[in-house]
Amino acid sequence: MVKQVRDLPENDAIATMGVKLRAAREEAGFSRAKVQDETGIPAKTLEHYEAGSSEPTLTRLKALCDLYKLPFAEMAGTEESPKELTGETPKEAKTIPEETTGAVPAVEAMLDELTAFRAIGFDGAQRRAIALVDELATAMKRLESDELEALAEARGLFEGDRPTSDGIFGLFVEDVDEAQRYCGLVEERIVDTAILGSDLYAIDRDAVVKVADAIKDEFDLEEPRFLGWSDCWGDYAEFVPLIREPLRKLALMGKGMDLANLDQFPRRELEAAA
Numbered sequence: 001m002v003k004q005v006r007d008l009p010e011n012d013a014i015a016t017m018g019v020k021l022r023a024a025r026e027e028a029g030f031s032r033a034k035v036q037d038e039t040g041i042p043a044k045t046l047e048h049y050e051a052g053s054s055e056p057t058l059t060r061l062k063a064l065c066d067l068y069k070l071p072f073a074e075m076a077g078t079e080e081s082p083k084e085l086t087g088e089t090p091k092e093a094k095t096i097p098e099e100t101t102g103a104v105p106a107v108e109a110m111l112d113e114l115t116a117f118r119a120i121g122f123d124g125a126q127r128r129a130i131a132l133v134d135e136l137a138t139a140m141k142r143l144e145s146d147e148l149e150a151l152a153e154a155r156g157l158f159e160g161d162r163p164t165s166d167g168i169f170g171l172f173v174e175d176v177d178e179a180q181r182y183c184g185l186v187e188e189r190i191v192d193t194a195i196l197g198s199d200l201y202a203i204d205r206d207a208v209v210k211v212a213d214a215i216k217d218e219f220d221l222e223e224p225r226f227l228g229w230s231d232c233w234g235d236y237a238e239f240v241p242l243i244r245e246p247l248r249k250l251a252l253m254g255k256g257m258d259l260a261n262l263d264q265f266p267r268r269e270l271e272a273a274a
Contacts, residue, residue: 018052024068039063044146103142114194121254140187155193158202197260204266219246
């Protein structure tokens with residue numbers, strides 16, 4: 001007797017689903033890139049599904065089953081109808097909701113809008129910019145690990161401190177709260193690229209420290225006093241959170257520093273591998 005997905009232990013079920021999804025994709029003659037175009041599911045995420053290292057949501061599974069012409073109830077491990085599972089009729093379920101497929105384009109559009117506002121010194125756009133930051137905070141929480149990795153690379157986050165989808169997956173396995181905290185830090189850095197013109201981690205440390213020294217009196221900032229550093233500001237992880245909000249406020253006031261200026265703010269170099 002052939003076991004259905006629901007009859008198997010959880011890890012075996014996910015792996016079995018992955019095998020079936022890959023076989024169905026290959027039989028349909030689709031590349032992962034083509035599936036991404038058709039469903040909005042990133043190719044890297046699909047790779048994880050097929051490898052059995054992560055499990056698709058019901059909505060994404062429904063989209064894949066529709067594309068591959070697979071029986072959704074059997075793949076989901078239930079006899080319930082798609083409508084009972086997703087709240088959608090089969091016809092409605094063929095379109096993935098905007099919160100799933102639209103997250104990346106929506107985030108990119110908001111970042112582009114913030115970047116455009118920065119180009120005009122946020123003149124007449126302060127409230128809209130502040131609202132965009134709040135909207136981005138919500139929208140980026142919908143990104144899958146591979147989507148966050150791709151966005152971080154596209155926005156020029158410093159390669160030496162850039163997240164990887166496998167690394168984020170690993171954090172979620174170890175500690176969900178720590179994984180969410182780390183993703184939040186990455187999201188803030190992505191927003192910085194739009195408001196400030198650069199990931200602060202990507203700028204040479206001496207240049208960033210000069211910025212911190214220049215604004216510390218105006219914003220009553222106190223140096224962390226970390227030992228082992230001649231200036232006591234510590235490493236990026238210690239002082240960047242202290243200067244981020246003041247720098248964003250200055251930018252919104254039309255007094256922002258041009259952190260995209262490579263002559264004034266040279267880029268940090270990757271340390272050579274040992």
